[in-house]
Amino acid sequence: MDLHTLTAHELAEKIKSRDVSARAVTDAFLARIEAVDGDVKAFVTVTADRARETADAVDRRLAAGEEVGPLAGVPVALKDNLCTEGVETTCGSKILRGFVPPYNATVVDKLLGAGAVSLGKANMDEFAMGSSTENSALFTTRNPWDLSRVPGGSSGGSAAAVAAGEAPLALGSDTGGSIRQPAAFCGLVGVKPTYGRVSRYGLVAFASSLDQIGPFARNTRDAALLLSVIAGHDPCDSTSVPRPVPDYRAGLNGDVRGLRLGVPSQYFAEGIAPNVQAAVLQAVELLESLGAKVETVSLPYTEYVLPAYYILAPAEASSNLARYDGVRYGHRTTGARDHIGLFEKTRDEGFGAEVKQRIMIGTYALSHGYYDAFYLKAQQARTLIQRDFAACWQSGIDALVTPTAPSVAFGVGEKADDPLAMKLSDICTLSANMAGIPALSQCCGFSEDGLPIGLQLMGPAFSEETLLRIAHAYELATDWHTRRAPL
Amino acid sequence: MPEYETRVGMECHAELLTESKMFCGCRNEFGGEPNSRTCPVCLGLPGSLPVMNKKAVEHVVRTALALNCTISLHSIFHRKNYFYPDLPKGYQISQYGNTPIGTNGWLEIERADGTTKRIRITRVHLEEDTGKLIHSDGAGYSVVDYNRSGVPLMEIVTDFPPDIESAEEARLYAETLRSVLLYLQVSDGKMEQGSLRAEPNPSVRPVGSDTFGVKTELKNLNSFRSVQRGIEYEAKRQIEVIEGGGRVVQETRGWDDDKGVSFSQRSKEVEQEYRYFPEPDLIPLDFDVKWLDSLRESLPELPNEKKRRLAEQYGLPASDAAQLVLERETADFFEAAAKGAKDPKAIANWMLGDLARLANAESVPVHATQVTPGALAGMVGLIESGAITGKIAKSVLEEMVATGKTAAQVVEEKGLTVSGADEVAGIVANVVAANPDVVAKIKAGNDKSIGFLVGQVMKESKGRAKPDDVNRLLKDEIAKQ
Numbered sequence: 006m007d008l009h010t011l012t013a014h015e016l017a018e019k020i021k022s023r024d025v026s027a028r029a030v031t032d033a034f035l036a037r038i039e040a041v042d043g044d045v046k047a048f049v050t051v052t053a054d055r056a057r058e059t060a061d062a063v064d065r066r067l068a069a070g071e072e073v074g075p076l077a078g079v080p081v082a083l084k085d086n087l088c089t090e091g092v093e094t095t096c097g098s099k100i101l102r103g104f105v106p107p108y109n110a111t112v113v114d115k116l117l118g119a120g121a122v123s124l125g126k127a128n129m130d131e132f133a134m135g136s137s138t139e140n141s142a143l144f145t146t147r148n149p150w151d152l153s154r155v156p157g158g159s160s161g162g163s164a165a166a167v168a169a170g171e172a173p174l175a176l177g178s179d180t181g182g183s184i185r186q187p188a189a190f191c192g193l194v195g196v197k198p199t200y201g202r203v204s205r206y207g208l209v210a211f212a213s214s215l216d217q218i219g220p221f222a223r224n225t226r227d228a229a230l231l232l233s234v235i236a237g238h239d240p241c242d243s244t245s246v247p248r249p250v251p252d253y254r255a256g257l258n259g260d261v262r263g264l265r266l267g268v269p270s271q272y273f274a275e276g277i278a279p280n281v282q283a284a285v286l287q288a289v290e291l292l293e294s295l296g297a298k299v300e301t302v303s304l305p306y307t308e309y310v311l312p313a314y315y316i317l318a319p320a321e322a323s324s325n326l327a328r329y330d331g332v333r334y335g336h337r338t339t340g341a342r343d344h345i346g347l348f349e350k351t352r353d354e355g356f357g358a359e360v361k362q363r364i365m366i367g368t369y370a371l372s373h374g375y376y377d378a379f380y381l382k383a384q385q386a387r388t389l390i391q392r393d394f395a396a397c398w399q400s401g402i403d404a405l406v407t408p409t410a411p412s413v414a415f416g417v418g419e420k421a422d423d424p425l426a427m428k429l430s431d432i433c434t435l436s437a438n439m440a441g442i443p444a445l446s447q448c449c450g451f452s453e454d455g456l457p458i459g460l461q462l463m464g465p466a467f468s469e470e471t472l473l474r475i476a477h478a479y480e481l482a483t484d485w486h487t488r489r490a491p492l
Numbered sequence: 493m494p495e496y497e498t499r500v501g502m503e504c505h506a507e508l509l510t511e512s513k514m515f516c517g518c519r520n521e522f523g524g525e526p527n528s529r530t531c532p533v534c535l536g537l538p539g540s541l542p543v544m545n546k547k548a549v550e551h552v553v554r555t556a557l558a559l560n561c562t563i564s565l566h567s568i569f570h571r572k573n574y575f576y577p578d579l580p581k582g583y584q585i586s587q588y589g590n591t592p593i594g595t596n597g598w599l600e601i602e603r604a605d606g607t608t609k610r611i612r613i614t615r616v617h618l619e620e621d622t623g624k625l626i627h628s629d630g631a632g633y634s635v636v637d638y639n640r641s642g643v644p645l646m647e648i649v650t651d652f653p654p655d656i657e658s659a660e661e662a663r664l665y666a667e668t669l670r671s672v673l674l675y676l677q678v679s680d681g682k683m684e685q686g687s688l689r690a691e692p693n694p695s696v697r698p699v700g701s702d703t704f705g706v707k708t709e710l711k712n713l714n715s716f717r718s719v720q721r722g723i724e725y726e727a728k729r730q731i732e733v734i735e736g737g738g739r740v741v742q743e744t745r746g747w748d749d750d751k752g753v754s755f756s757q758r759s760k761e762v763e764q765e766y767r768y769f770p771e772p773d774l775i776p777l778d779f780d781v782k783w784l785d786s787l788r789e790s791l792p793e794l795p796n797e798k799k800r801r802l803a804e805q806y807g808l809p810a811s812d813a814a815q816l817v818l819e820r821e822t823a824d825f826f827e828a829a830a831k832g833a834k835d836p837k838a839i840a841n842w843m844l845g846d847l848a849r850l851a852n853a854e855s856v857p858v859h860a861t862q863v864t865p866g867a868l869a870g871m872v873g874l875i876e877s878g879a880i881t882g883k884i885a886k887s888v889l890e891e892m893v894a895t896g897k898t899a900a901q902v903v904e905e906k907g908l909t910v911s912g913a914d915e916v917a918g919i920v921a922n923v924v925a926a927n928p929d930v931v932a933k934i935k936a937g938n939d940k941s942i943g944f945l946v947g948q949v950m951k952e953s954k955g956r957a958k959p960d961d962v963n964r965l966l967k968d969e970i971a972k973q
Contacts (some may be wrong), residue, residue, distance in 0.1 A: 088539040101538065108532050110539060209538040213772035242541050243775050321772060324571050327582020328536045332636065344634075348575050371573070371767035380769060 008033035009170040010489065013079050013227040016173055020078035023067055027078025031060035031122050034080045038124065038171045041492050046146045047156075047166035049085045051125040052092055056080065059122045076234060077120030082172040084163045085126040086133055087218070088207040089113055096209045097131040097141040097159075100355025101335045110207020111242070112176060112218050112235045119234045124172055127162030131357045132326065133183055133211040135159050136430045139421050140359045147417070148190060149490035150456055154414040157187030157430075160221070164191040167221045168490050174231050175221040180211045181314055182409075182434025184219045185446035189409035189459020192448040192488065194228040194476065195221050197434075199466045200441035201246035203232075204239030212321040213244075215314075215438040224486050225447070225477040229253035232469065248467065256470040257477040262296030264403045264475065271307035272407035272433055281408045284450035284458040288479060289406050295478055302402060304393040307436065309386040314435045315428065316370045316383035322360075323367030329355060359424070387439050394440045398465040404475055407433050409446040409459030437463050445472045448485040457485075493735055494698040498727040500656040501693040501707065502611075502665055504648045506679040507621060507686075508551045514620040514644040515542030515585065522685055526626075526637035534642035536580030541773050548618060548644035549593070549777060550787070551678035555646060556594025556616040557788050558672050564591045565779050569618075569771040574764070577636050578623040585620050586647075588768040592617030593777070596651075599672065600796050601664040606810050611665050612651035621645045646678070653704060654693075659723035663716050666690045667818065670716075671795040675820045683714050694723045695740070696730045705730065706740040710754060713747050722747040726754050798823055806836035815844050821859040828865035829872075838872050846886055850893040862896030863889070871899035883955050884908050908956060919952045920965040924973065931970055942966060 008016070008030050019025045035053050042048055063078040083089065086096045088106035090113075095101045109117070116123065130140035138146040138161035146161045148154040149169035156165040160177025164187035167175050177184040179197035188195025196219045203218045210216060220231035233254065238247040268289055273282055293299045331337035331351030338350035356364070370379035397405065410430055420427045437444035442463055449460035460479075462472045480486050513520050516533035532540040556563055570588040587593065594616035602608045623638040648669065656662050670688055673679040681688045690713055695705035708730070710722045725747075730740045742761050745754040793801070795817045802823065803813040817823045826843060830836035843858055847868065851858045871888060874880045880888065880903055891902045903909055923945055924931055933941045942963070949962045 086539075088537075094538070096538070104538065106532075106537065106539070108537075205539075206541050207539040210773075241543060243543055243773065244541075320769060324573050324583050324767070324769070327573060327575065328538070328580060330575060330577070330582060332577050333535060333580060334537070344577050345575075347577075368767065371769050373763070373765055373767075376767075376769070 009037040009173075011173065012224055013076070013173040013222060013230060016079050017076060020063070021067070021073065027060040027063040027067075027122065028057060030078055031056050031080055031124075034124060034172060037169075041149075041169050042171060044147060044152055045149055045165050045169045045171065045492070046144050047127055047162045047169060047171055048082070048124070049095060049097070049126045049128050049143055049162065050093055052123060053125075055092070056122050056124050059117070063120055063122070074119035074121075074234075075230060076116065076174075079121050079174060080124045080172050081116055081121045081231075082124050082127045082163055082166040082175040083113065084129055084160050084175070084177045086129060086178055086209040086211075087113055087176060088209065089123070089126065092126065094126065094209065095143065096133070097129040097138075097143060098355065098357070098360070099142045099336055100329045100352070101209075104335045106207075108207065111204035111239045113207065115235050115237075116176075121174075121234075127160070127166050127175060129162055130159035131360050132209070132322070133159040133178055133180055134322070134359050134363055136182070136186055136427050137415075137417075137420070138162060139417065140357060142357050145417055148414045149492050150192065151414065151454070154416050154456070155190065157190035157410070157414060159183040159187075161187050163221050164188055164193055164195070167191070167193055167223060169492055170489070173223070174227060176218055176231075176235070177221055178208055178211075178216055178218050179434075179438065180215045180318060181438050182431040184221065185434045185444060185459070185461060186410045186431060188221060188446040189448075189457065189461075190414035192457030192485070192490070193221050193223060194225050194445065194447045194486070195219065196228050196232055196445045196469065196472075197437055197443065198232065198236065198469060199246075199443045200438075201244050202236050202443070202467065202469070204237070204242040204245045206239055206241040210321075210325040212318040213325060214321060215318060217438075225473055225480050226254055226257060228445075229257060229473045229477075232473075251470060253470055253473055256474045258474065259478045259481050260296075261292055261475055261478045264297045264471070265401055266292060266297045266299050266475075267302035267397055267402040267405045268299060269302050269304045269307070269405055269407060271304050276411050276429065276432065277408055278412040280452050281410070281412060281458050285406065285408045285460050288449040288460050291482055292406070292475065292479060295482060297475070300402075302397055302400075302405070304397070304436070306386065306389045306393045310390055310436045310439055311428070311432060313383040313386035313390065314439060315366070316379050317387065317439075319363040319367030320370045320380050320383075321367065323364045323371065326356075326360070326364055331355075362424075390436060391440045394436075394442060394463075394465075403471055404462050404464040404468070407461045407463070409433055409461040413452045413456035413458055433461060442466055443469045443472055445476055447476045447479065449479070449483075450485060451488070455491075496696045496727070496731050497699050498658055498694055498696050498723070499654040499704060500659070500662045500695075500723055501652060501654045502650045502656060502662060503691040503693070503709075504666065504669055505689040505691070506646045506648070506673055506681070507688075508548050508644040508646055508678055509680060510545055510547045510551070510644055512545060513642040514545050514548055514618075515642055518642065520643050522687065524639055526635075526639060529639045530641065534580070535638055536582070542585060544774060544777075545644055551644075551676070552593045552616060552618045552646050553779070553784065554676050554787055554791065555648070555673065555678055556597065557784075558676055558791055558794055559594065559597035559599055559613050559616060559648070561594030561597030561613065561616055563594055563779060563784055565781070567591045567593050567777040567779070569774045570768045571771050573767040576622070577634070578625050578641070580623065580638060580641055584622065585771055585774070587617035587619065599665065599668055601661060601668050602796075602799075602810070602814055603661070603664065604811075609655065609661070611655045611661075613648060614651040615647070615649050617647050619645050619647060659694075659720045659727065662692050662723050663720040666719050667716050668795065671818050671820075675792050675794055683716070686714070690719050692719060692723050694726045694730070696727050696734070705734075706742050708740065708742065708754075709744045709760065711744055711746050711757065714749070718747055718749045721749075721752060722754060725752060729754065792820070802826070806830055806840070808837055808840050812837070812840045812844060816840060819857060819859070822857065825859035825865050829869045831869075833869050833872060834876055835872065838875070839868060842868060842872060842889070846889050847893070850890060854893070861893045863892045867892055867898045874899050874903065878958060879903070879909055881955065881958060916949070916953060916957045916961055917965055919949050919957070920962065920969050923948045923952065924966070924969045931973055934970055935973070
């Protein structure tokens, strides 16, 4: 039996029933990493010893007849911007090389509390800025479906790890599509929860008003389980919302009858590849055949999403990344003559080109005399974008269906020299972050050359249950999610 | 040379008295082993997030109410971005723009001549303190202590154009403000430890000018005296610069209290670029009107009200009342001692005179010596009843401060009661008998000479005789001759 091909639910059940030991499962995934990660390069750090210790502890509890958590013995990969106590957390950046956090992110504690086994830290674009992992200061992760292509980004390592069978589950973070776009490129389910649904404490900040942590899985039920574990209010994060967390699996009944699905015309425009449009529209037809009501809707402020996002996210980033100054942790230059020199040289050596560019854009947008024209204007646009969505929900729409990305995974190096083209690959995903609403990507087909195509569902704040229900119903009627990358 | 006038804007920072820091659970206190009170939040570690200290918010709201401010029902926080090694996040969480917690208030000061003046306050807001850089001479590097990083800090800024027109007014403003903070128990007001920092912005202009002069900002003033001296020096310096044909440079200037001079620290000619924007990691403060009302109603009697009441209720001169109310405990001490006293003014005199001097020698506030309000009242009672003289009382009080005994105990143990009439009469008879020449002069009409005999009697009685008695007995005795 190839344990690494099983879903998280299958693994959890086998471990709980002591059909297989947690240790055996962990060893199987470590062996899989050993076998394929040289090609895929999903992991920045593999914490094999810790993983085995955690797995052994789960086995001891089970042997003693003690209660175990819902993820007992199930391996998970963590994006390398989630703080892990005692384990280096690089954020894909040279500037955080050697930074070992003295604390766990809240989601990491929740995972460990649920019995999960962390396998290690997954690669990402530096500070989560990018759509391909090519901005990682360490190396580029490859798409398990085609090693010449990117896995998407910024959570490309997390997505590739799950798609390659190196982990059944992974956590990523999503500021403008960084979970959904790699989920689409790698044929996975990826969820960006409502802003405030999951604690950001311990997530190295990119853009604080947009960042959310969310799950990667190979199917909806697994994603729902992982989301149930990590969601909830955290007294350490003022922006997390005190609202009860349901078991997101409870609503997965396959029934979409009567649900009203909106298809926003602006998301099926020029720039979206024909094969992507076709696959998504086919999925819409399928959902309609299952009893959903489909209607075309309009989100007129969509054209302002990208420009407003590329003011606000860099503005917040320019401030969030100010702390990397070489004084307390991470990279510190040598030979600086004063503190200004220390800051300038450390930051010049430590940050990559994309990060520097965004810091400069954000610094400019916040500067005296430009604030009103840029930052304030972008905030006003954000309000209008939020109103677009609010109007949809008010008219009775339960969820919107769009492509996740304009194309299937592109080749390594293909867009590396064209920052605008790279940024356009997030065109469909940015709006959910701007509006603070939940969104999900799932696989809705394959291109002729065998690459996954992603479909995005977006819903009102805290409608994760509905989005997962729709995705699950689609999954029951299709078999895309059962395909495996040819590794 | 034209006549110049001084205007002073004041920025004051007060560290707030809270159990924990502004945005984390670390303890908020002064000093200690460097970096012993730090955590991921106040060290600005990646991934950490701030959580608001509600007590700090309450302290600022109460202060704003006491300073007659309008309270913003909706108040937000901003990031003030700049790079410095003592600023671990690369930004300070502060309140910028139109919605600080308090706006448009005022504080009344009273000048030495008893006239009062309102100093308008433009804003009262909440922010966090930074760490401290420690430079070691010749080591070639500096180190940072983050114990102070994230300590809640309140900023109080006077309005423009400035109402403060002299160095003395600036000192009075700082003193009065400190009193208010102490009464509210929101700050310990220790200027020497930096928990209360006053940063005056003095400028000068020729009398009659319709524009204001260029201001400089003074830092490291760690006493009220240095506030006044610093401004006096700076105003004089600015006038000399202008009269010498120069231009006052807008800059931050440090104050060297030992040398009594200010020195240039940092130019402010180019406006600092702080890139303020709303802090996305915190949710806005939305105040409930009922909560504000309950805070307003529970404000203590404030120094200015107390000063007026003490003067009226106890018949004190305004200047005495002003002295007594500077610290709430001093005023409480006075009221406890004056309760039921025949002459409250005598209580005030003793507190502001001898007791203050003795307390100062022990480096404690006047209310914190071993002398209780009851003991001080008892001592004044002994004087009033004629049991001891004022002169004796001085040494009695000294003993009370040193030992914590009551006046009655000291008097008893040392046998300091006023000598009986018989004893004094005996001494008088002896003195008269021993000085026949002086007596003769007096009889001849030289009344002044009686002073010598009084002195002799007082000396013989070791000060325990009452001068009135001595005078009367001497006259009787001389008349007998």
